[in-house]
Amino acid sequence: MAPLMSHSVSPLAPKTYAELPPLWGVRLATAQAGIRYKDRTDVLYVTFPHGAAVAGVLTRSKCPSAPVDWCRTQLPGGTAQALVVNSGNANAFTGMRGAAAVKLTAEIAAQAAGCSPDRVFLASTGVIGEPLDATRFEGVLTECEAHADGEFPWLDAAKAIMTTDTFPKVATRTARLGDVEVTINGIAKGAGMIAPDMATMLAFVFTDAPIMAPALQPLLKRGADRSFNCITVDGDTSTSDTLLIFATGGAGLAGAPTIDKADDRRLAPFRKALDELLVDLAQQVVRDGEGARKFVTVQVSGATTARSAQRVAMSIANSPLVKTAIAGEDANWGRVVMAVGKAGEPADRDRLAIWFGDIRVAVDGARDPAYDEATTSAYMKNEAITLRVDLGLGKGKATAWTCDLTKGYVEINGDYRS
Amino acid sequence: MAPLMSHSVSPLAPKTYAELPPLWGVRLATAQAGIRYKDRTDVLYVTFPHGAAVAGVLTRSKCPSAPVDWCRTQLPGGTAQALVVNSGNANAFTGMRGAAAVKLTAEIAAQAAGCSPDRVFLASTGVIGEPLDATRFEGVLTECEAHADGEFPWLDAAKAIMTTDTFPKVATRTARLGDVEVTINGIAKGAGMIAPDMATMLAFVFTDAPIMAPALQPLLKRGADRSFNCITVDGDTSTSDTLLIFATGGAGLAGAPTIDKADDRRLAPFRKALDELLVDLAQQVVRDGEGARKFVTVQVSGATTARSAQRVAMSIANSPLVKTAIAGEDANWGRVVMAVGKAGEPADRDRLAIWFGDIRVAVDGARDPAYDEATTSAYMKNEAITLRVDLGLGKGKATAWTCDLTKGYVEINGDYRS
Numbered sequence: 001m002a003p004l005m006s007h008s009v010s011p012l013a014p015k016t017y018a019e020l021p022p023l024w025g026v027r028l029a030t031a032q033a034g035i036r037y038k039d040r041t042d043v044l045y046v047t048f049p050h051g052a053a054v055a056g057v058l059t060r061s062k063c064p065s066a067p068v069d070w071c072r073t074q075l076p077g078g079t080a081q082a083l084v085v086n087s088g089n090a091n092a093f094t095g096m097r098g099a100a101a102v103k104l105t106a107e108i109a110a111q112a113a114g115c116s117p118d119r120v121f122l123a124s125t126g127v128i129g130e131p132l133d134a135t136r137f138e139g140v141l142t143e144c145e146a147h148a149d150g151e152f153p154w155l156d157a158a159k160a161i162m163t164t165d166t167f168p169k170v171a172t173r174t175a176r177l178g179d180v181e182v183t184i185n186g187i188a189k190g191a192g193m194i195a196p197d198m199a200t201m202l203a204f205v206f207t208d209a210p211i212m213a214p215a216l217q218p219l220l221k222r223g224a225d226r227s228f229n230c231i232t233v234d235g236d237t238s239t240s241d242t243l244l245i246f247a248t249g250g251a252g253l254a255g256a257p258t259i260d261k262a263d264d265r266r267l268a269p270f271r272k273a274l275d276e277l278l279v280d281l282a283q284q285v286v287r288d289g290e291g292a293r294k295f296v297t298v299q300v301s302g303a304t305t306a307r308s309a310q311r312v313a314m315s316i317a318n319s320p321l322v323k324t325a326i327a328g329e330d331a332n333w334g335r336v337v338m339a340v341g342k343a344g345e346p347a348d349r350d351r352l353a354i355w356f357g358d359i360r361v362a363v364d365g366a367r368d369p370a371y372d373e374a375t376t377s378a379y380m381k382n383e384a385i386t387l388r389v390d391l392g393l394g395k396g397k398a399t400a401w402t403c404d405l406t407k408g409y410v411e412i413n414g415d416y417r418s
Numbered sequence: 419m420a421p422l423m424s425h426s427v428s429p430l431a432p433k434t435y436a437e438l439p440p441l442w443g444v445r446l447a448t449a450q451a452g453i454r455y456k457d458r459t460d461v462l463y464v465t466f467p468h469g470a471a472v473a474g475v476l477t478r479s480k481c482p483s484a485p486v487d488w489c490r491t492q493l494p495g496g497t498a499q500a501l502v503v504n505s506g507n508a509n510a511f512t513g514m515r516g517a518a519a520v521k522l523t524a525e526i527a528a529q530a531a532g533c534s535p536d537r538v539f540l541a542s543t544g545v546i547g548e549p550l551d552a553t554r555f556e557g558v559l560t561e562c563e564a565h566a567d568g569e570f571p572w573l574d575a576a577k578a579i580m581t582t583d584t585f586p587k588v589a590t591r592t593a594r595l596g597d598v599e600v601t602i603n604g605i606a607k608g609a610g611m612i613a614p615d616m617a618t619m620l621a622f623v624f625t626d627a628p629i630m631a632p633a634l635q636p637l638l639k640r641g642a643d644r645s646f647n648c649i650t651v652d653g654d655t656s657t658s659d660t661l662l663i664f665a666t667g668g669a670g671l672a673g674a675p676t677i678d679k680a681d682d683r684r685l686a687p688f689r690k691a692l693d694e695l696l697v698d699l700a701q702q703v704v705r706d707g708e709g710a711r712k713f714v715t716v717q718v719s720g721a722t723t724a725r726s727a728q729r730v731a732m733s734i735a736n737s738p739l740v741k742t743a744i745a746g747e748d749a750n751w752g753r754v755v756m757a758v759g760k761a762g763e764p765a766d767r768d769r770l771a772i773w774f775g776d777i778r779v780a781v782d783g784a785r786d787p788a789y790d791e792a793t794t795s796a797y798m799k800n801e802a803i804t805l806r807v808d809l810g811l812g813k814g815k816a817t818a819w820t821c822d823l824t825k826g827y828v829e830i831n832g833d834y835r836s
Contacts, residue, residue: 059759060762061756061759061760062758062759062760062761062762062763062764062765062766062767063755063756063758063759063765063767063770064759064767090752092752092755093752093755093767093770093780093783093784093785094784094785095768095782095783095784096784097784098784127752128752128753128755128756129751129752129755129780129784129785130785131784131785192739193739193753193756195760197760234738234739235653235736235737235738236737236738236739236753236756236757236760237756237759237760238756239755239756239759318653319653319654320652320653320654320738320827320831321610321611321652321654321831324827324828324831324832325831325832326832327828327832328831328832330832333547334508334510334511334545334546334547335546335611335654337481337510337511337546337547337657338479338481338546338611338654338655338656338657339654340480340481341477341479341480341481341482341655341657342479342480342613342615342654342655343480344478344480345480346480347480347481348480349480349481349482349511350513352481352511362511362547364513365511365513366511366512366513366514366515366516366547366549367511367512367547367548367549404832405828405832406828406832407825407828407829409738409742409828410742410745410823410824410825410827410828411825413738413739413742413743413746414742414743414744414745414746414748414822414823414824414825
């Protein structure tokens with residue numbers, strides 16, 4: 001998961017990076033701790049001098065990393081003062097030594113930030129099963145605290161947490177809260193081992209909105225279900241999936257109301273902006289899918305329920321045969337039928353209709369009488385492919401995002417020792 | 419699924435083919451109907467002049483092929499007189515025309531075999547979504563009936579049903595039934611779209627044992643659960659998975675007892691031989707996995723139940739990251755941990771132990787203190803890899819078989835139009 005070799009930037013990378021503004025109460029720094037990589041930053045340190053409400057969504061893997069265990073323990077406290085993220089080593093499946101390493105890291109960070117360790121949040125990404133030497137953080141985090149800056153470039157923060165990523169992932173949105181405009185900034189990493197189960201590899205969202213933890217948690221959960229839980233690169237769920245949101249409340253100084261309930265009606269614009277930002281970050285992860293050459297949107301409608309539609313969409317998005325066909329620019333809707341059939345959800349073959357883009361290729365359980373191979377083949381040459389399935393049973397619908405499966409994926413994950 | 423190009427034989431192919439003896443009451447023939455392929459046989463016709471008890475296990479796909487629908491309808495009858503299998507076209511997702519095509523094929527075969535259509539069993543494999551022109555069978559099956567022969571080479575029968583297969587799959591076993599030796603012959607096909615859900619692509623088993631359909635069905639179901647339902651090439655479940663067994667009862671003439679209950683104790687040796695034969699065929703399908711270079715056995719023990727062990731084993735066997743690591747001869751047990759974690763089954767990270775071959779690489783939730791990379795890397799160079807996981811929770815165990823994921827798989831499924 002953490003090759004030393006570098007890859008050229010994904011052809012699906014955004015043409016420009018969003019510019020993220022500074023946020024009240026958020027200071028950032030990065031450092032080179034030399035955990036695994038040479039000549040690049042591998043530590044991100046974020047401090048909230050005035051504290052921040054925090055909420056999180058973590059992997060449901062039964063073999064979570066030590067930092068995931070740590071965050072799960074600290075999240076009920078609801079308050080954060082520092083965040084430390086390292087790349088190069090996931091500190092996953094490292095036994096007692098892993099638990100000791102997160103404790104020591106939190107203590108070092110707490111000393112630097114001037115808070116108790118239970119206000120420190122941690123995430124690690126990189127190789128699994130290698131012990132992480134937390135003493136490496138000792139000088140590094142004190143140094144980070146000394147240099148941490150509200151004007152620090154967010155793009156550099158995103159770069160410090162990359163592993164097989166070929167580009168840093170950043171997004172920003174604004175929303176009205178009461179009469180005040182609040183800002184939401186987010187960064188993420190991830191390119192392989194992407195089939196988030198309640199969260200993604202690593203994503204961190206920061207806002208100056210004064211939203212308390214009890215309101216923040218359901219907001220984030222709902223947003224994750226519509227973004228990170230709708231993407232897949234390879235169907236493999238990471239041990240380290242972590243999505244955290246930090247709300248400093250700075251906008252309260254400008255008159256934004258303090259929100260402590262998720263059903264507060266004033267949250268509607270914020271919720272919309274947060275959902276958009278999460279989808280933006282999640283799609284960037286797919287756009288950096290290992291070996292990806294095409295960005296694929298899978299839309300399923302006509303399912304008995306939304307949940308059923310979601311499962312069918314993910315069955316299609318995870319199918320190696322569908323994904324290799326798209327890599328080969330082959331409108332192979334037979335494989336889409338296969339993936340619908342294996343999803344185990346209610347489906348009636350003879351009511352199925354399938355579209356590639358706006359071209360209907362199948363209807364009433366058979367090839368569309370108007371099917372034209374040349375038109376469909378031309379569509380498949382696009383970089384962004386939309387694949388739509390209507391099950392013809394009910395009103396449930398869902399969308400999933402994935403990428404094609406190319407020889408590049410096998411090369412990245414098989415052709416070198418990780 | 420049905421390329422016109424030919425592939426060289428899988429390096430994992432058996433060194434020799436089993437020699438299958440003639441079976442009393444079974445006559446075979448093949449033909450070239452020109453359905454899709456040129457210059458090769460694409461129709462297998464098997465006739466049981468004295469009838470045969472029949473049992474079957476069919477795909478649970480919600481989008482099954484028309485021949486699967488046909489078999490599901492006829493199986494309760496319990497008697498077969500003919501079997502027609504074609505390659506090149508799966509007659510799947512072909513709507514009303516597909517249903518009409520199986521009906522016409524059965525009628526043509528019934529006329530040739532001199533029986534009613536409900537005693538004809540059908541299977542098709544190849545491209546999905548293309549209408550199958552059943553009139554092609556008209557002269558062909560009459561011709562087959564005229565030439566059908568008990569001495570016909572079973573290997574040629576297996577060749578006629580190949581699609582992306584690089585070698586024909588045959589197996590034979592004998593067993594005592596009462597005081598008589600009975601024979602079981604089996605043929606199968608399959609290389610991609612292999613994640614059988616209650617059966618595999620196509621497999622047909624023939625025996626002269628006098629076992630009636632009510633006893634045959636549970637025997638076959640149990641055998642399929644321990645063989646075809648334990649293999650995966652790509653996690654994609656076919657629309658056409660069909661496993662049928664035909665028992666002519668010929669051994670009854672030599673004095674074998676007629677069995678009509680699955681719990682008849684005299685069945686024990688037959689059950690064992692049948693299970694072995696099904697595992698043999700299932701493993702051959704994995705050995706012909708598209709692009710496969712390594713044969714992988716995944717053994718899981720210490721699970722809370724056998725079913726749980728099976729799910730964990732299949733989660734590992736289906737993981738693209740585990741399979742690409744094996745292709746790269748990388749003993750990446752971190753990815754095994756990931757695959758255990760995502761299975762959704764009871765697991766305790768800190769009790770997990772993992773072996774590659776006889777080398778324990780991880781124990782008590784962390785890398786084995788005695789781990790030696792050189793030894794492990796040397797083991798990974800083998801063509802057959804055994805990967806063992808003990809969950810340390812209970813007594814449930816299971817085995818799954820798979821192959822590595824190579825660029826060859828992507829090439830076969832993506833680099834040409836199918």
